[in-house]
Amino acid sequence: MSTEERVRGALEDRREAxxxxxxxxxxxxxxxRLYEASRYLLDxxxxxxxxxxxxxxxxxxxxxxxxxxxxxxFPDLTGGExxxxxxxxxxxxxxxxxxxxxxxxxxxxxxxxxxxxHKEYDLETAILAGDTLxxxxxxxxxxxxxxxxREVRALDELATTCTEICEGQAFxxxxxxxxxxxxxxxxxxxxxxxxxxxxxxxxxxxxxxxxDDETVDALHGYGLDIGRAFQIxxxxxxxxxxxEKLGKQRGSDLVEGKRTIITLHARNQGVxxxxxxxxxxxxxxxxxxIDTAVGTLEEAGSIEFAREMANxxxxxxxxxxxxxxxxxxxxxxxxxxxxxxxxxx
Amino acid sequence: MSTEERVRGALEDRREAxxxxxxxxxxxxxxxRLYEASRYLLDxxxxxxxxxxxxxxxxxxxxxxxxxxxxxxFPDLTGGExxxxxxxxxxxxxxxxxxxxxxxxxxxxxxxxxxxxHKEYDLETAILAGDTLxxxxxxxxxxxxxxxxREVRALDELATTCTEICEGQAFxxxxxxxxxxxxxxxxxxxxxxxxxxxxxxxxxxxxxxxxDDETVDALHGYGLDIGRAFQIxxxxxxxxxxxEKLGKQRGSDLVEGKRTIITLHARNQGVxxxxxxxxxxxxxxxxxxIDTAVGTLEEAGSIEFAREMANxxxxxxxxxxxxxxxxxxxxxxxxxxxxxxxxxx
Numbered sequence: 001m002s003t004e005e006r007v008r009g010a011l012e013d014r015r016e017a018x019x020x021x022x023x024x025x026x027x028x029x030x031x032x033r034l035y036e037a038s039r040y041l042l043d044x045x046x047x048x049x050x051x052x053x054x055x056x057x058x059x060x061x062x063x064x065x066x067x068x069x070x071x072x073x074f075p076d077l078t079g080g081e082x083x084x085x086x087x088x089x090x091x092x093x094x095x096x097x098x099x100x101x102x103x104x105x106x107x108x109x110x111x112x113x114x115x116x117x118h119k120e121y122d123l124e125t126a127i128l129a130g131d132t133l134x135x136x137x138x139x140x141x142x143x144x145x146x147x148x149x150r151e152v153r154a155l156d157e158l159a160t161t162c163t164e165i166c167e168g169q170a171f172x173x174x175x176x177x178x179x180x181x182x183x184x185x186x187x188x189x190x191x192x193x194x195x196x197x198x199x200x201x202x203x204x205x206x207x208x209x210x211x212d213d214e215t216v217d218a219l220h221g222y223g224l225d226i227g228r229a230f231q232i233x234x235x236x237x238x239x240x241x242x243x244e245k246l247g248k249q250r251g252s253d254l255v256e257g258k259r260t261i262i263t264l265h266a267r268n269q270g271v272x273x274x275x276x277x278x279x280x281x282x283x284x285x286x287x288x289x290i291d292t293a294v295g296t297l298e299e300a301g302s303i304e305f306a307r308e309m310a311n312x313x314x315x316x317x318x319x320x321x322x323x324x325x326x327x328x329x330x331x332x333x334x335x336x337x338x339x340x341x342x343x344x345x
Numbered sequence: 346m347s348t349e350e351r352v353r354g355a356l357e358d359r360r361e362a363x364x365x366x367x368x369x370x371x372x373x374x375x376x377x378r379l380y381e382a383s384r385y386l387l388d389x390x391x392x393x394x395x396x397x398x399x400x401x402x403x404x405x406x407x408x409x410x411x412x413x414x415x416x417x418x419f420p421d422l423t424g425g426e427x428x429x430x431x432x433x434x435x436x437x438x439x440x441x442x443x444x445x446x447x448x449x450x451x452x453x454x455x456x457x458x459x460x461x462x463h464k465e466y467d468l469e470t471a472i473l474a475g476d477t478l479x480x481x482x483x484x485x486x487x488x489x490x491x492x493x494x495r496e497v498r499a500l501d502e503l504a505t506t507c508t509e510i511c512e513g514q515a516f517x518x519x520x521x522x523x524x525x526x527x528x529x530x531x532x533x534x535x536x537x538x539x540x541x542x543x544x545x546x547x548x549x550x551x552x553x554x555x556x557d558d559e560t561v562d563a564l565h566g567y568g569l570d571i572g573r574a575f576q577i578x579x580x581x582x583x584x585x586x587x588x589e590k591l592g593k594q595r596g597s598d599l600v601e602g603k604r605t606i607i608t609l610h611a612r613n614q615g616v617x618x619x620x621x622x623x624x625x626x627x628x629x630x631x632x633x634x635i636d637t638a639v640g641t642l643e644e645a646g647s648i649e650f651a652r653e654m655a656n657x658x659x660x661x662x663x664x665x666x667x668x669x670x671x672x673x674x675x676x677x678x679x680x681x682x683x684x685x686x687x688x689x690x
Contacts, residue, residue: 031515031519034511034515104468105469123450124518127472128511128515128518132512134507135504135508135511139504142500151497152496156487159481159484166379167376167477170378170473173470173473
């Protein structure tokens with residue numbers, strides 16, 4: 001089996017359990033429109049990468065056979081039980097909240113092949129749906145039945161993560177109007193906006209199950225590394241994956257003038273990145289224009305630079321998993337790291 | 346001294362401590378624009394009613410002399426210490442987050458005499474500033490140094506409260522487009538949108554200081570009662586206070602077609618509330634038009650009905666304070682209940 005097949009299998013094996021838990025923990029109750037809007041994007045699909053990372057980390061730590069345990073009464077490392085699924089739902093719900101609010105901020109029309117929540121409903125409902133998911137995520141993290149000391153620590157990780165995601169998004173918005181962004185600033189933004197939620201997904205099960213601090217820190221580092229790699233791969237895919245596979249316009253980052261590690265590298269190589277496509281006339285940017293722009297970025301070595309950085313991060317992330325016992329779940333967490341930079345959409 | 350003087354004194358005595366704590370716990374760091382926007386409304390003023398209710402409740406429970414204690418190392422009921430100020434900041438920060446997002450949803454231009462955050466900055470920054478305050482509130486509630494069991498309970502109260510506020514706001518939006526809203530539905534909306542945060546402000550100090558469940562429940566009930574009374578008084582003031590004192594257009598609820606307990610009562614009395622002012626032509630609604638509308642509502646007994654309901658709620662709220670020892674702080678909590686329905690703006 002290829003890495004991709006193993007990862008897709010691991011996701012598939014756990015995705016329905018996650019989806020069922022979401023439907024159970026986030027029922028459509030009064031006010032219906034609010035809860036329908038809150039569920040809309042969650043119901044529209046998604047790979048569930050972050051909650052599956054959380055479940056796999058728990059499985060690896062508890063050394064249980066993959067998918068063999070009841071995630072609602074999961075064995076912790078001290079002879080107790082925790083509802084690890086509730087933590088997984090919490091993380092996915094945070095991801096969904098950030099997507100809803102980000103789509104408003106970026107005025108994106110589509111997400112997961114369906115209209116963004118503020119398009120399907122309206123601005124008010126989308127803001128409120130995001131706000132509702134936000135507090136629900138904290139409620140779910142409080143429902144794990146872990147000992148209070150661990151719950152407090154998990155909530156602290158969750159709250160800090162949410163603050164950092166906001167900071168990352170603020171930097172992202174700020175960078176669009178600046179032409180002196182450095183690669184370090186960009187990588188800090190990616191860490192905050194994207195990687196910290198992977199870090200939380202990997203660290204929180206360790207906290208809840210009662211792992212030692214060293215293990216918690218190592219898993220946090222794994223999440224940061226693969227989260228950064230994930231974002232860099234996203235930036236690459238935006239340039240190299242056909243629009244129909246991507247589910248959105250290829251080259252949209254170039255058209256929207258978004259900084260990426262690729263364009264920042266190119267600028268350092270003397271490329272006039274603002275001239276790559278005519279951002280003032282986005283309607284008339286053709287596939288051929290994007291091809292030409294990608295060619296220029298390839299010549300500058302920027303595509304290769306980004307690929308290498310993503311690969312290095314994946315290698316670093318995998319190395320941090322050494323703290324885990326040698327189990328199938330451990331292997332799958334390595335596969336996920338590889339998959340994040342091998343995936344084509 | 347009048348009730349108002351005593352309450353204004355109690356607020357004044359504690360407001361600067363709360364403001365200093367906000368500046369200390371929410372410094373303007375990178376990304377500066379995000380944190381400036383997050384602080385903007387907090388710096389613009391506000392009575393700090395909710396955090397002062399929280400501090401007074403703590404003082405009453407601990408039976409300390411008013412303002413005599415260090416709120417950062419406040420004596421709890423079991424011989425320990427908690428940072429009760431951090432909880433007070435948390436509650437005020439939640440209030441500020443909801444105002445920022447509500448102003449976007451209602452497209453209100455002014456708040457506390459200054460432009461709303463989405464007007465002073467922009468939509469993106471206002472959404473993000475609200476989201477940042479949201480997670481910061483959870484961070485602050487985690488910084489009280491209370492025993493973990495109590496912190497978990499306080500966080501649960503905070504998370505549930507935030508969810509309920511969102512539900513209340515969703516009902517409020519829904520009601521604007523419905524003409525069959527009942528008074529029970531309206532009161533449920535007010536409880537969710539407004540009263541639960543007062544309930545949290547009164548119950549959370551009891552949780553953190555280690556009070557028994559009966560006391561926690563009684564204080565929660567006090568908050569619900571005075572919070573509902575507060576909103577009904579707000580609805581009354583919108584009709585009866587001159588625009589310059591109110592800081593916004595008198596009768597704005599009528600002009601915007603907002604349901605209030607007053608218009609719902611009037612409709613039940615056979616008044617055609619939609620014809621009270623010409624909501625289709627808000628620019629040309631005069632003070633005289635509002636006077637005529639208020640006259641009609643008075644004749645229908647609707648103003649008096651709302652006044653009585655607010656007074657009953659205040660009496661009920663004060664009765665619930667019987668669980669507290671007989672201290673100055675206890676009296677001030679009674680005064681605040683009275684003040685909420687006696688205030689003129």
